[in-house]
Each structure stands twice: as C-alpha cells, then as structure tokens.
Amino acid sequence: MKQVVVLSGKGGTGKTSLVAAFAHLAAANHVPDAPSASQIRLVLVDADVDASNLELVLQPRQLEAHDFVAGELAVVDPELCSGCGVCETVCRFDAISIPSAPGPAYARVDEFACEGCAACLYACPQQAIHMQPQLVGQWFRSVTPYGPLFHAALRPGAENSGKLVTLVKQMARFLALDNSYPLVLVDGPPGIGCPAISAAAGADMVLIVTEPSVAGLHDFERAWGVAHHFGIPVAAVINKADICPQGTQQIERFCHEKKIPLLGIIPFDVAVTHAMSSGRPVTAVGGPAARAMCTVWDAFLQRLGNLE
Numbered sequence: 001m002k003q004v005v006v007l008s009g010k011g012g013t014g015k016t017s018l019v020a021a022f023a024h025l026a027a028a029n030h031v032p033d034a035p036s037a038s039q040i041r042l043v044l045v046d047a048d049v050d051a052s053n054l055e056l057v058l059q060p061r062q063l064e065a066h067d068f069v070a071g072e073l074a075v076v077d078p079e080l081c082s083g084c085g086v087c088e089t090v091c092r093f094d095a096i097s098i099p100s101a102p103g104p105a106y107a108r109v110d111e112f113a114c115e116g117c118a119a120c121l122y123a124c125p126q127q128a129i130h131m132q133p134q135l136v137g138q139w140f141r142s143v144t145p146y147g148p149l150f151h152a153a154l155r156p157g158a159e160n161s162g163k164l165v166t167l168v169k170q171m172a173r174f175l176a177l178d179n180s181y182p183l184v185l186v187d188g189p190p191g192i193g194c195p196a197i198s199a200a201a202g203a204d205m206v207l208i209v210t211e212p213s214v215a216g217l218h219d220f221e222r223a224w225g226v227a228h229h230f231g232i233p234v235a236a237v238i239n240k241a242d243i244c245p246q247g248t249q250q251i252e253r254f255c256h257e258k259k260i261p262l263l264g265i266i267p268f269d270v271a272v273t274h275a276m277s278s279g280r281p282v283t284a285v286g287g288p289a290a291r292a293m294c295t296v297w298d299a300f301l302q303r304l305g306n307l308e
Contacts, residue, residue, distance in 0.1 A: 087107050
C-alpha cells in the first residue's frame, strides 16, 4: 500500500479538482474505453478539515460519524468562585475576566481564547475551576462511486486540526490495510502549517499542484520545502498554465533546478467550473483540462510504480 498526498502552497490551485479526477480515473469503469488494467482500488482522504470540500464532488453516502474531542477548556463553578481574581492574573491568554457589578462577581472564561493550559486550575484558592474536554469537530467515513472516503469537519475557531488530520489519515490507512487497497490518496490542506505537515507525514509521494499566478512560484517553493525537509519524494503539476506563460516557465525552471518531476501541464478550462458546480469530477465532463488530467494520471501511475 502506498500513500500519496496532494498539496499546494495556497488554496485555489485546483488540488481538489485533480484529486477528484484521479478518483474518477482510478475507477476505470467510469471512463469510456479505459483498459481494465487501469482500474485501481483506492481509499480517499480529505485532509482539509478546516474547509472540507472533496465530498462536494464525489457524491458520498455517509456510513459513520464520530465526535473528535481534543484539548481542554477551563470551566468555573459559580457557586465556589469568590471572584478573587487570582485566575485572571495568572492567565497568559486573557481568557478569564471578572465582570464588575452589577451582577454576581465570579470568573468567566472565554472559550475561544482559552488554551487549556490549566494554570488557573492550580492557582484557584477555592478549587472552583475544573478542566473539561472540548468537542472540536467530527470525522466521517463515507462511500463514494469511486471508493471509500474519510473526511472531517472542524468547528469554527477550533484548534487541533493537525490531530484531526492525523486521525482521518490513520482510519483510512487501517481500512486500506485490512482490505488490501493498494493506494491511499489524500487531498491535503492548503499552506505549509501543521495540518499540511500532518497530511504529508508517512507519505510515499507528495504531488504539488501549483499555478502561474503572482504568488504561484513562491507558494510552490514553500510546499516543496516542507516535503524536502521530511525527505518525501515530490512531483509537480502546473494548473491553468496558459494564463501566464512566463510564470509557467519560471515554475518549469525551478522544477529543472531541483530535479522535480513535472507530471503535466493543465490548461485553463471553464469546463472545470461547470464540473465543480454540478458536483462532478472534471474528467466526467470532458474538455481540454480533462484530457490533460488523463495524461497527468498516466504519468502519476508510472512515477508511483508497482501498486500490487
């Protein structure tokens, strides 16, 4: 079993569109005249837990839903709190306040500012504070026409997205191992922060989708830097390559300098927008971008090697 993570240094490069197209192409029965040898059973993961959207294209049917509990929140018992203000003094995150009169003078905790450090718990002379586990999101197992999908939703403003990414990837990996799936394909989060690092951990390949925008090369370099730091092989795809030929050439030069395999170049195509708005993979609609993605898929399989 191999794990491939599709990353980008920023959002909006077409990463999810490419993953959906790969899922569609892997299920060769959905592609006219596709050889049976190209059928690949895969497990899909949407690791963008802050803004999950792969499910919008793959028409999933939810099988399981599980709460994700991570971190703790300070909770004040009003009956025990004397309003002495010690907790407010020791809190480094300004998460605790003592409202002035009128009204009862007991400590209030801002749940969005609380970091769960428990300093207030140990400082409180009245033992009026306890730590409560936080429900920060949910993760799901679904079935799609193209294979199992693991995805998640983090609550607005919640943290620990890196842990949630690790969890959904782990669940996908367990299913793949138990059922002999040869490939786990992960739609990673944008950027290079903790969620992206968690998504890339343990991967056999990172496929970076970039675009020739003003910040395209800069963000591509950042994403490559993360994968290179952790010793993960990298390949690249340039999306919407014809909107700025000069930018595309700069990305190609960078790939040549760093010896990054460039699997293909995808042109700008309004059919992509139509496919996304109708909730279908681009390759199910057709057009220049779909044909280019088929070429990228073939190059991707050759680069990945034996999936038996």
